[in-house]
Amino acid sequence: MKLEGSLVREPGERPLPKEMRLKPARSRGRPRVEYRPCVRSPEDVERLRRHRVPAFLLTSEWVTAHGYPVRFQPWLAVPEELAGKITSDYRILPVRDEEALRAPGFAELLTLLLRFDPLAAWVVAVRNRKRIDPHELYRRVRNEGLERAATKVRFQEFAPALPKVGAALPKEELRWIERNNPPLGSGS
Amino acid sequence: MDRAEQSAAREWFVTEPEVAAADAIFRRKGIRYVVIGGQAIAQNAATATRDVDVMVATADYRRTLAQLREERELAFDWEDGKLARFRILGIGGVPLDVLDAAVFAGRRTGEEFFRYLREEASAEVDGITYASPELVWYTRLLTKRWRAYAEKIVTNVLDGISPGRLEKVEAIARHFGTEATVRERLAYVREELARPDLASLRDSA
Numbered sequence: 001m002k003l004e005g006s007l008v009r010e011p012g013e014r015p016l017p018k019e020m021r022l023k024p025a026r027s028r029g030r031p032r033v034e035y036r037p038c039v040r041s042p043e044d045v046e047r048l049r050r051h052r053v054p055a056f057l058l059t060s061e062w063v064t065a066h067g068y069p070v071r072f073q074p075w076l077a078v079p080e081e082l083a084g085k086i087t088s089d090y091r092i093l094p095v096r097d098e099e100a101l102r103a104p105g106f107a108e109l110l111t112l113l114l115r116f117d118p119l120a121a122w123v124v125a126v127r128n129r130k131r132i133d134p135h136e137l138y139r140r141v142r143n144e145g146l147e148r149a150a151t152k153v154r155f156q157e158f159a160p161a162l163p164k165v166g167a168a169l170p171k172e173e174l175r176w177i178e179r180n181n182p183p184l185g186s187g188s
Numbered sequence: 189m190d191r192a193e194q195s196a197a198r199e200w201f202v203t204e205p206e207v208a209a210a211d212a213i214f215r216r217k218g219i220r221y222v223v224i225g226g227q228a229i230a231q232n233a234a235t236a237t238r239d240v241d242v243m244v245a246t247a248d249y250r251r252t253l254a255q256l257r258e259e260r261e262l263a264f265d266w267e268d269g270k271l272a273r274f275r276i277l278g279i280g281g282v283p284l285d286v287l288d289a290a291v292f293a294g295r296r297t298g299e300e301f302f303r304y305l306r307e308e309a310s311a312e313v314d315g316i317t318y319a320s321p322e323l324v325w326y327t328r329l330l331t332k333r334w335r336a337y338a339e340k341i342v343t344n345v346l347d348g349i350s351p352g353r354l355e356k357v358e359a360i361a362r363h364f365g366t367e368a369t370v371r372e373r374l375a376y377v378r379e380e381l382a383r384p385d386l387a388s389l390r391d392s393a
Contacts, residue, residue: 070237070238071230115385115389116346116389118339119336119340148385169336169339173333173336174336177336180237182281184238184280
């Protein structure tokens with residue numbers, strides 16, 4: 001599959017399963033099938049990924065496993081060109097740089113989290129400091145235009161080259177949030 | 189809850205294990221309390237951190253702390269005169285914060301604030317009383333760490349809680365005479381909510 005503002009099957013590729021097609025559209029000339037995928041489960045996301053569609057389901061389990069115990073409804077991260085073409089019960093998280101979703105690593109997921117819960121991103125970053133590649137985090141934050149959110153939760157501590165845009169939250173307030181949310185099983 | 193919020197809220201309610209654990213202790217001790225903070229917000233938005241915040245009447249605050257310090261299922265961490273932190277041992281040391289209602293009462297008394305909370309700004313679900321989102325937001329904006337809590341309010345709105353509830357926060361502040369402080373902080377929240385990068389997320393929530 002390739003992303004053309006819509007999903008179009010390329011020669012030699014298997015079609016997406018029927019249940020993931022919402023409204024096939026006809027076009028002139030060579031027949032092309034436009035997909036408007038319906039994504040209802042993690043398995044659907046995996047099927048999209050197997051068809052080289054950059055999509056990723058960010059779950060609270062991932063965030064909890066990385067040190068910030070939280071529950072939230074999953075966000076389905078997709079390239080912004082595709083965001084309006086997907087039907088899903090999941091909340092859609094449009095991403096500017098589709099490459100970030102091909103094989104998302106720690107920096108990519110941290111950047112996704114920064115979009116909708118900067119405090120969680122801060123705590124996860126602090127508790128996984130050694131996993132952060134400053135250059136990769138810099139690149140992902142810049143690509144998504146999240147300098148303001150990154151500054152708010154002091155991501156310059158993890159990627160010093162990041163420009164400061166706007167005001168940072170007081171360090172003491174961030175530490176308070178961190179102390180209020182110890183990792184699972186840390187105090188039993 | 190307005191129509192937009194209904195679609196974001198959970199389809200059915202389950203008492204979270206952290207809240208159930210705290211409730212069991214408070215019931216056993218016969219202490220009146222209301223769940224506030226993120227666990228109360230989760231009634232409307234399906235998002236919660238695990239820590240539990242509860243508010244008690246000012247007249248009950250000292251006695252509550254004394255009773256909880258004797259509780260084997262809790263470990264006492266610290267207390268600063270209006271807020272005490274315990275950890276619930278059976279579920280991984282989840283923080284349990286106990287707050288004196290007087291902290292948020294403005295020019296009224298702690299008893300009046302607690303009565304207002306119980307009678308006008310909370311709902312009972314499964315036998316447990318939870319503060320309304322606007323009451324939780326009001327308390328968040330009155331703390332000294334309000335900027336960080338403003339971020340949580342933004343996240344709550346992305347989760348589907350109507351930003352229209354900010355007007356109710358203002359009404360609560362007027363009732364307790366704290367509007368000068370709260371109005372300025374509400375302006376900050378509204379400014380944050382207007383950030384262009386949040387628009388696409390709010391549309392999809």
